Amino acid sequence: MPKPFPDRRGSLFGRTPDLSHLLDRAGRKGMTAVVARAQMGKTWLLEQLAQELGEEPYRCLVGYFEDHGEGGDALLRAVSDLYTRWLSDASYRQQAKMVWKQQRNDLLAKFSLSLGHVLDKIAASQPIATVVDEALQGMISANQTLRSGGLELKPLQYEQAQKLVALVAQVSARPVALVLDGWEKSSPITVQANTLDAILRHFDDWPGVHIFLGLRPENGADRYVENMQEARPGMAELYGLPRLHLDDLAERQRLLAWLREEIPAARAAGEDELMAMIDGHAGVISRWQDDAATLTTVDDLRRRVDEANRYLYQEFDRLLPDLPNDSPARQLAIRLAIFPTADSRFWNLVKRPLLDKIDEAQLDTLVQQKILESADPPSYGHDKRWEAARQWCYKKWRVSFKREAEAAVFSMAAQVCDVEERSGYFASALAALITDVRAWNLPPLPQALCQCTASLLGQGEAVDTDNLLSVVRNADPDARARNDACTLIAMGLFNTLNRAKAEEDLPRRDALLEALRALAAQYPDEAAVREPLAMGLFNTLNHAKAEEDLPQRDALLEALRALAAQYPDDAAVREWLAKGLFNTLNHAKAGEDLPQRDALLEALREVAAQYPDDAAVREQLAKGLLNALNHAKAEEDLPRRDALLEALRALAAQYPDDAAVR
Structure with missing residues (x-):
C-alpha cells in the first residue's frame, strides 16, 4: 500500500493563500512550479495539496x-505512484476491472492489456507497487536503465x-494531478525539462491533468521553468513561494497556541518576540519542532x-564565489551588502557615490546571476537575505569587505554637508552602521564618522571629544576623505553641543565648543568646519x-569677531557675527547698558559698510536700527530716534531691491 499523504491542517501555518492558489490552479490544464529555498515549507505544502486534491470537491x-x-525518471515514478494509489483503493480497483472488461477493445491495445495484466496479478495478492512497476516497464522502452529500490525503471518517453x-483518466473518469517534488535534482535536468516542454506544447492531449513541480532555485531548474512560463503564460506558472502569511490575527493566534503547546521554550517568550524570530520563515518553526526536547x-x-x-540562504555559497577577484561585479556586490536595501528615492541619491567608477550595467549582471533580486533599485530581496549576503x-x-566599507563611509560622509533633506538620507545610512563598523573593526576615523552622524541625528551615545580629536589628528594628513569627514564631525560636535545645553550639562557643552575650536584650528582651510564653529559660538553666546x-x-562675541577678521571672505562666518552683534545689542539694552548697545550698533554699521554686497549682514543692520529707534522713543531721545529713522531710509534707498531692508 502506498503511504497516505499526511494531513497537516493542524500544524501547517500561514499557507492558506498559497494552498488556495494551487488548488485553483489544479482545475486548469497546465503546469505550476512552486519555487522555494530550502526549508521554506515547500514539501509540506505540496503534500497537503496532494491530500486535499483527493477530497471533495476536487476528487x-x-x-x-x-x-x-538518487537518480531515476521523476515523471515515471510519479506515474507509477499514480497507478499504485489508484489501484490500491478497492473501489477504484473494482471500477477499473469493470471498465477494462467493458471497454478493453476500445482502450489503447498495448496499454489495456498491461492494465489487465496488473489487475490479474493484484487479484493474485501480489504487492501492488511491485506489480505496477513491472507492468509499466513492460509498456515502455528506453535508452538507459536506472536502478532504484531493486527495480530497474527506464526513462519514460513523452508519448x-x-x-x-x-x-x-479515461478509466477512472477523474482529474489527475502529478506532483514532482525536488524536480531540480532530476537527472538529467535537460531531458526532464524537454519532456515537460513537450507536454505543455501538446496539453490538449492531457485532458483533466495538471502537473505540479516543487523545486529549489538551483541547477538552472528555475530558469527552465521561467522559459516555459514566458513561452506559455497562464498554462505554465512559476510560483515563488513567499514567507508565511501571518498577518491574519486568527492565524497568528493559532500558531502561537501550537508553539506553546509543542515547544516548551516558547512559553518564556512574548508573542511579538516569537513572531519577530519566526519572521515568516517556516524553517524556524521546523527547527524548533525537531529540537523541542x-x-x-x-x-x-x-x-x-x-x-x-x-x-x-546557502545559495550564496554557490553564487558569490563565481565573481572574479577584484572584479567590478564583486566590488558592487560588497558595496550593496554594506547598506540596507534602498528605496528608489534613496538609491537615486546614493547611486553616484556608491557606484563611484563602476558601470551601472554591473547591476544587471548581478541580477542575471541571481545574486540580486532587482536592479532598480538594487536589492538582495528580503532583509534576512540581505543580512545573509552581508555576513557571507x-x-x-x-579584506575586500573592510576596504569597501571604509571607502563607502567616507564617500557617504562627504555628502553630509548641511541639514537639508538630502543630507539626512546619507546621515541616516551612516548612523545605521554605528554598531556594524565596530564589529567589522574598521579604523577609528570611519567609526568616528558614524558616531558623529548618529549624534547629528540625536541618536547614539555621547561623543568622546578627546578621542575624536585624537582620531582626526592621527588620520592620514593627505587624505581628502579625512578632510571631507571633518565637515561631518564638525556638524556632529555642533549638534551634540546643543544637546548638552538642552540637558543642562554646561561643562560638556563648553568642552564641545572647545573641541570645535580645536578642529577648526587644525583645518584652517576648511570653510565647512568654520561654519559649525561660528554657529556654536553664536548659540553659546x-x-x-x-x-x-x-x-x-562678551568673550564669545569677541571670538566671533576674531574668526570673522581671520577669514574676511567667509560670508557664513560674517553672517553669524552679524547675528551675534544684533542679539548682544538687544541683550545690552535689556541690561540697560546703553553705551554697549550703541557700540554694538556701530560695529554692525562698520561690518555692513565693509561688505556692502552682503545682504545677510544688511538685514541684521536694518533690524538693529529698527530696535534702536524704538529704544530711543522709549528713552524719549527724539533726536536720536529721528537720526536712526533717517539711517534706515538711507539704507533702503541705497538698496531698493532688498526686501528685507524695505
Whole structure:
C-alpha cells in the first residue's frame, strides 16, 4: 500500500493563500512550479495539496514523487505512484476491472492489456507497487536503465507518459494531478525539462491533468521553468513561494497556541518576540519542532533562528564565489551588502557615490546571476537575505569587505554637508552602521564618522571629544576623505553641543565648543568646519546671556569677531557675527547698558559698510536700527530716534531691491 499523504491542517501555518492558489490552479490544464529555498515549507505544502486534491470537491487522482537525488525518471515514478494509489483503493480497483472488461477493445491495445495484466496479478495478492512497476516497464522502452529500490525503471518517453496518464483518466473518469517534488535534482535536468516542454506544447492531449513541480532555485531548474512560463503564460506558472502569511490575527493566534503547546521554550517568550524570530520563515518553526526536547531557553530558540536563516540562504555559497577577484561585479556586490536595501528615492541619491567608477550595467549582471533580486533599485530581496549576503561577504572576503566599507563611509560622509533633506538620507545610512563598523573593526576615523552622524541625528551615545580629536589628528594628513569627514564631525560636535545645553550639562557643552575650536584650528582651510564653529559660538553666546554669564557672552562675541577678521571672505562666518552683534545689542539694552548697545550698533554699521554686497549682514543692520529707534522713543531721545529713522531710509534707498531692508 502506498503511504497516505499526511494531513497537516493542524500544524501547517500561514499557507492558506498559497494552498488556495494551487488548488485553483489544479482545475486548469497546465503546469505550476512552486519555487522555494530550502526549508521554506515547500514539501509540506505540496503534500497537503496532494491530500486535499483527493477530497471533495476536487476528487483528483494524485501521483506523487519526491526526488532526493538518487537518480531515476521523476515523471515515471510519479506515474507509477499514480497507478499504485489508484489501484490500491478497492473501489477504484473494482471500477477499473469493470471498465477494462467493458471497454478493453476500445482502450489503447498495448496499454489495456498491461492494465489487465496488473489487475490479474493484484487479484493474485501480489504487492501492488511491485506489480505496477513491472507492468509499466513492460509498456515502455528506453535508452538507459536506472536502478532504484531493486527495480530497474527506464526513462519514460513523452508519448508513453501521455498514454499512461490518459488511460487512468479515461478509466477512472477523474482529474489527475502529478506532483514532482525536488524536480531540480532530476537527472538529467535537460531531458526532464524537454519532456515537460513537450507536454505543455501538446496539453490538449492531457485532458483533466495538471502537473505540479516543487523545486529549489538551483541547477538552472528555475530558469527552465521561467522559459516555459514566458513561452506559455497562464498554462505554465512559476510560483515563488513567499514567507508565511501571518498577518491574519486568527492565524497568528493559532500558531502561537501550537508553539506553546509543542515547544516548551516558547512559553518564556512574548508573542511579538516569537513572531519577530519566526519572521515568516517556516524553517524556524521546523527547527524548533525537531529540537523541542533540547530547547530550554529563549536564547536556544534564537540560536536555531540564526541556523535556519544561514541555511535558508546557502545559495550564496554557490553564487558569490563565481565573481572574479577584484572584479567590478564583486566590488558592487560588497558595496550593496554594506547598506540596507534602498528605496528608489534613496538609491537615486546614493547611486553616484556608491557606484563611484563602476558601470551601472554591473547591476544587471548581478541580477542575471541571481545574486540580486532587482536592479532598480538594487536589492538582495528580503532583509534576512540581505543580512545573509552581508555576513557571507564579510566572512569570506574580509579584506575586500573592510576596504569597501571604509571607502563607502567616507564617500557617504562627504555628502553630509548641511541639514537639508538630502543630507539626512546619507546621515541616516551612516548612523545605521554605528554598531556594524565596530564589529567589522574598521579604523577609528570611519567609526568616528558614524558616531558623529548618529549624534547629528540625536541618536547614539555621547561623543568622546578627546578621542575624536585624537582620531582626526592621527588620520592620514593627505587624505581628502579625512578632510571631507571633518565637515561631518564638525556638524556632529555642533549638534551634540546643543544637546548638552538642552540637558543642562554646561561643562560638556563648553568642552564641545572647545573641541570645535580645536578642529577648526587644525583645518584652517576648511570653510565647512568654520561654519559649525561660528554657529556654536553664536548659540553659546545666547546661552551665556540666558545664564546671566555676561563675561562669557562678551568673550564669545569677541571670538566671533576674531574668526570673522581671520577669514574676511567667509560670508557664513560674517553672517553669524552679524547675528551675534544684533542679539548682544538687544541683550545690552535689556541690561540697560546703553553705551554697549550703541557700540554694538556701530560695529554692525562698520561690518555692513565693509561688505556692502552682503545682504545677510544688511538685514541684521536694518533690524538693529529698527530696535534702536524704538529704544530711543522709549528713552524719549527724539533726536536720536529721528537720526536712526533717517539711517534706515538711507539704507533702503541705497538698496531698493532688498526686501528685507524695505
